[in-house]
Amino acid sequence: MTELDADHANQGLRQWLLSEQPASRRQARSGQAYRAWLAFRANRLGMLGLGIVLALVLVAIFAGFIAPYDPLLGGDLRTERLLPPSWDHLMGTDDLARDIFSRVVHGSRVTLLVVGLVAIIATPVGLLVGTTAGYFGGWVDTVLMRVTDIFLAFPRLILALAFVAALGPGIENAIIAIAITSWPPYARLARAETLTIRNAEHIDAIRLQGASSGRIIWGHVVPLCLSSVIIRVTLDMAGIILTAAGLGFLGLGAQPPQPEWGAMIAAGRKFLIDYWWVATMPGLAIFIVSLGFNFLGDGLRDVLDPKAQK
Amino acid sequence: MSPLLSVENLRISFPSRQGPVEVVRGVSFTLGRERLGIVGESGSGKSQTGRAILGLTPVSGKATADRLEFDGIDLRNATPAKWRSLRGARMSMVMQDPKFSLNPVMTIGKQLMEAVKLHGGASEARDKSVAMLEAVQIRDPGRVMAAYPHELSGGMGQRAMIAMMLVTEPDLLIADEPTSALDVTVQIEVLRILDRLVSERGMGLIFISHDLELVSTFCDRVLVMYAGRVVEELDAAKMNEAKHPYTRGLLGCLPKIVGDVRPLPVLARDAAWLE
Amino acid sequence: MALIDIENLEVTFGSRGHVVHALRGVSLSVEEGESFGIVGESGSGKSTVLRAACGLAPVSGGRILIDGVPVATPRDAAFYRRVQMVFQDPYASLHPRHTIDRVLSEPLAIHGFDRREARVEQALVEVGLGAGFRFRYPHQLSGGQRQRVAIARALILEPKVILLDEPTSALDASIQAEVLNLLDRLRAERGLTYVLVSHDLAVVSHMCERLMVMQNGQVVEQLTRQALQDHATTKDYTRNLLTASEGFTRSPVPHS
Numbered sequence: 018m019t020e021l022d023a024d025h026a027n028q029g030l031r032q033w034l035l036s037e038q039p040a041s042r043r044q045a046r047s048g049q050a051y052r053a054w055l056a057f058r059a060n061r062l063g064m065l066g067l068g069i070v071l072a073l074v075l076v077a078i079f080a081g082f083i084a085p086y087d088p089l090l091g092g093d094l095r096t097e098r099l100l101p102p103s104w105d106h107l108m109g110t111d112d113l114a115r116d117i118f119s120r121v122v123h124g125s126r127v128t129l130l131v132v133g134l135v136a137i138i139a140t141p142v143g144l145l146v147g148t149t150a151g152y153f154g155g156w157v158d159t160v161l162m163r164v165t166d167i168f169l170a171f172p173r174l175i176l177a178l179a180f181v182a183a184l185g186p187g188i189e190n191a192i193i194a195i196a197i198t199s200w201p202p203y204a205r206l207a208r209a210e211t212l213t214i215r216n217a218e219h220i221d222a223i224r225l226q227g228a229s230s231g232r233i234i235w236g237h238v239v240p241l242c243l244s245s246v247i248i249r250v251t252l253d254m255a256g257i258i259l260t261a262a263g264l265g266f267l268g269l270g271a272q273p274p275q276p277e278w279g280a281m282i283a284a285g286r287k288f289l290i291d292y293w294w295v296a297t298m299p300g301l302a303i304f305i306v307s308l309g310f311n312f313l314g315d316g317l318r319d320v321l322d323p324k325a326q327k
Numbered sequence: 328m329s330p331l332l333s334v335e336n337l338r339i340s341f342p343s344r345q346g347p348v349e350v351v352r353g354v355s356f357t358l359g360r361e362r363l364g365i366v367g368e369s370g371s372g373k374s375q376t377g378r379a380i381l382g383l384t385p386v387s388g389k390a391t392a393d394r395l396e397f398d399g400i401d402l403r404n405a406t407p408a409k410w411r412s413l414r415g416a417r418m419s420m421v422m423q424d425p426k427f428s429l430n431p432v433m434t435i436g437k438q439l440m441e442a443v444k445l446h447g448g449a450s451e452a453r454d455k456s457v458a459m460l461e462a463v464q465i466r467d468p469g470r471v472m473a474a475y476p477h478e479l480s481g482g483m484g485q486r487a488m489i490a491m492m493l494v495t496e497p498d499l500l501i502a503d504e505p506t507s508a509l510d511v512t513v514q515i516e517v518l519r520i521l522d523r524l525v526s527e528r529g530m531g532l533i534f535i536s537h538d539l540e541l542v543s544t545f546c547d548r549v550l551v552m553y554a555g556r557v558v559e560e561l562d563a564a565k566m567n568e569a570k571h572p573y574t575r576g577l578l579g580c581l582p583k584i585v586g587d588v589r590p591l592p593v594l595a596r597d598a599a600w601l602e
Numbered sequence: 603m604a605l606i607d608i609e610n611l612e613v614t615f616g617s618r619g620h621v622v623h624a625l626r627g628v629s630l631s632v633e634e635g636e637s638f639g640i641v642g643e644s645g646s647g648k649s650t651v652l653r654a655a656c657g658l659a660p661v662s663g664g665r666i667l668i669d670g671v672p673v674a675t676p677r678d679a680a681f682y683r684r685v686q687m688v689f690q691d692p693y694a695s696l697h698p699r700h701t702i703d704r705v706l707s708e709p710l711a712i713h714g715f716d717r718r719e720a721r722v723e724q725a726l727v728e729v730g731l732g733a734g735f736r737f738r739y740p741h742q743l744s745g746g747q748r749q750r751v752a753i754a755r756a757l758i759l760e761p762k763v764i765l766l767d768e769p770t771s772a773l774d775a776s777i778q779a780e781v782l783n784l785l786d787r788l789r790a791e792r793g794l795t796y797v798l799v800s801h802d803l804a805v806v807s808h809m810c811e812r813l814m815v816m817q818n819g820q821v822v823e824q825l826t827r828q829a830l831q832d833h834a835t836t837k838d839y840t841r842n843l844l845t846a847s848e849g850f851t852r853s854p855v856p857h858s
Contacts, residue, residue, distance in 0.1 A: 037738070037742060038734050038735075038737075038738065039737040039738065040737065041737060042701065042703060042737060044737065045701050045703075045737040045738070045739070049739065217694055218689040218690070218691055218694040218695040219694060219695050219696055219697045219698075221658055221687075221689065221695075222687070222689060222695050222696075222752070222755065223697075223708065224658070225656055225658070225682060225686060225687050226682060226686075226708065226709035226712055226713075226755075226759070227677075227679045227682035227683075227709070227712050227713065228708070228712055232712070236708075237697055237700075240699050241697075241698070241699065368774040368775065368776065369745075369774055481644065510643035510644055510801065511643070511801070511843065511846035511847055512643065512842055512843065512846045513643075514846070515846050515850060518850050519850075522850075522852070537774065537775065539775070540849050541849055541850060543849070544848075544849030544850040544851065545849070545850040576776065577775055577776060580775055580776050580778070580779035581775055581779070581804065582778075582779070582782065582802075582804045582805050582807070582808035582809075583804055583807075583808070584803055584804050584807045584830065584831060584844070584847065584848075585807075585831045587808075589786065589808075590783040590786060590787070591779040591782055591783055591808070592779070593776065593779050593780050593783065594776035594779070
């Protein structure tokens with residue numbers, strides 16, 4: 018009986034969401050989101066990507082519970098060094114007798130931090146610069162885009178090196194360096210989108226309602242650029258993870274003993290031939306998470322980007 | 328004399344979340360060497376009918392017919408090779424917007440000559456192309472031959488496009504809103520070209536349009552389509568004797584230059600028309 | 603004194619070497635409560651007149667006066683409360699991600715109107731849509747319904763002048779009749795002044811008491827509806843337009 022009721026309630030909710038005549042702002046918005054979700058759900062690879070990314074988030078949150086050992090403290094250096102994968106140590110142990118599985122699990126926090134901070138810093142900056150340049154055109158456009166070009170011309174790793182030289186090595190400085198070099202592509206993308214939107218009749222229409230430029234950019238242009246920028250950011254995430262790992266590998270990112278996947282690979286490089294798992298396991302983690310973001314980005318594109326449809 | 332084209336019970340459906348939707352529901356007609364107009368509002372299935380005759384139904388759609396015959400050739404089971412030998416050479420289509428139908432990185436002349444060569448006659452390709460451009464009232468064919476599509480105005484582009492479709496001297500031309508993007512004065516010129524091709528070369532023309540008045544003055548016969556069906560077939564000259572309420576409603580709701588009917592009569596749609 | 607006075611309006615686009623004169627010395631005046639039509643083919647500059655009037659096209663010469671007062675550049679809030687515009691393409695003139703509610707309440711918010719909820723619902727009722735449409739998105743509406751929303755948006759600030767840029771050319775004939783009737787009724791009820799641009803002589807003749815024919819950015823002539831209906835025109839260009847509008851004729855028409 019209760020099951021039937023629940024079923025009924027579900028049906029009701031579905032109808033409420035898919036109503037062609039929503040009765041409130043909230044219903045209209047949720048209905049829109051639900052339709053997008055229905056479209057996204059049909060995309061298997063996209064769902065797989067979403068699953069991987071969600072798993073990364075969960076693992077990062079509950080790392081303390083999932084990891085069986087301390088990620089920083091090693092075991093007995095005489096007996097537990099460089100053990101191959103077993104039931105005791107799912108991914109084996111490294112040269113300091115630390116459990117690699119626990120380190121990979123804790124390393125997800127660093128990865129998530131990098132991904133999250135870069136997305137939070139680079140996306141709004143790129144969007145704002147791009148839409149402003151595209152909307153106003155003229156000298157505003159010229160100045161902003163030349164600045165963008167300058168940032169685009171910095172090689173990421175070299176800039177990171179400079180930062181590290183100036184501020185000292187550490188994951189925070191690596192994140193800043195990555196964020197500073199990753200917004201220009203979003204600015205260019207947002208500008209290109211804005212150029213096509215700028216002359217749309219609905220923008221003329223809101224201009225004729227007397228709206229200020231700020232209101233037009235924020236309320237009318239940005240929402241239309243947002244989806245393509247989000248897609249691009251998601252697809253770039255794999256590259257950002259790899260850059261962070263690359264910095265770690267060079268010893269410029271996270272510092273030992275912090276468990277960071279790139280640094281772990283660097284540490285395992287010395288024993289690659291005899292003890293393959295030390296470098297392979299964090300490499301596998303980078304591979305899976307990067308793939309997840311790519312799948313998610315492709316899935317989002319299928320749903321959000323009107324040009325990819327049909 | 329057997330007709331140039333005969334269509335019987337043409338049906339076209341597209342899949343949707345609620346199952347297949349029929350956009351053309353049992354259309355039948357025959358075409359001789361004449362001007363046949365197909366009129367209807369957006370969504371009436373007139374364009375899909377035209378495309379289906381050329382086998383250009385989008386891949387997601389499904390077209391079936393009891394009979395679809397062009398000059399004795401059954402088009403329903405035509406192989407891709409058969410289609411290639413028919414399209415362009417014997418049957419052609421002019422679309423609404425020339426910009427999407429011309430190759431933007433090739434000169435008009437090259438595209439025209441290629442069309443001629445593909446269907447035999449490489450030697451006189453250039454002369455033929457120039458002659459065709461002259462036939463569609465392009466006053467400076469030499470310049471147009473060397474021009475890229477974006478260098479031409481809308482009317483010129485549309486004429487170049489018509490020239491391209493006609494240079495192979497097809498027996499059947501399907502024109503889908505060929506003049507809607509053009510100004511009225513240019514529109515009449517383009518129609519005059521089509522008109523001459525029908526009367527001089529004996530081409531069959533299917534003229535698809537939303538403009539009932541234009542079609543009634545230009546064509547010999549008119550099919551009025553509503554929601555995927557032909558609701559009425561009329562002699563163009565006898566448009567005023569239309570019986571179906573939809574045709575009469577369409578004629579009535581147009582504003583006239585002379586006469587002051589206020590408010591304009593609006594079309595009251597009847598669910599029975601769908602049957 | 604006329605409500606709208608445009609004197610010797612010049613508009614040029616482009617810069618250095620590649621200058622296009624979109625308008626060359628266009629003058630017109632529209633009385634309060636009148637409906638004035640502008641007819642021309644593509645490139646004649648007919649839409650540019652409207653766009654220049656409301657500040658969407660750069661004016662390089664001439665004057666625009668409303669009630670005898672030159673308009674400010676850029677246009678101020680008071681201008682937008684008196685003059686509004688309806689665009690040609692109902693599929694492009696509504697923001698695809700905004701509900702009808704947002705489309706209609708935004709101008710109210712910009713100009714600080716009170717009773718916004720009531721005004722939005724009333725506007726929808728007035729254009730014949732009803733409050734049930736309030737929270738829909740544009741993609742859930744047909745072309746005719748969208749154009750009604752665009753008309754509601756133009757009316758919601760209670761302007762005196764509505765500029766109509768080919769308001770029905772993207773619509774089917776039967777829908778066009780409905781929208782033209784709606785515009786006619788609203789003008790009578792509210793005493794609005796219309797400036798209507800169209801390529802369709804029949805639409806202009808139906809809607810406007812006076813009209814102006816344009817070609818290549820210049821005025822060919824101004825005439826009354828009666829003169830148009832009687833073919834009382836002195837210009838060949840207008841005569842050609844009239845003939846062409848009456849459909850296809852087998853006998854050749856002299857070239858212009």
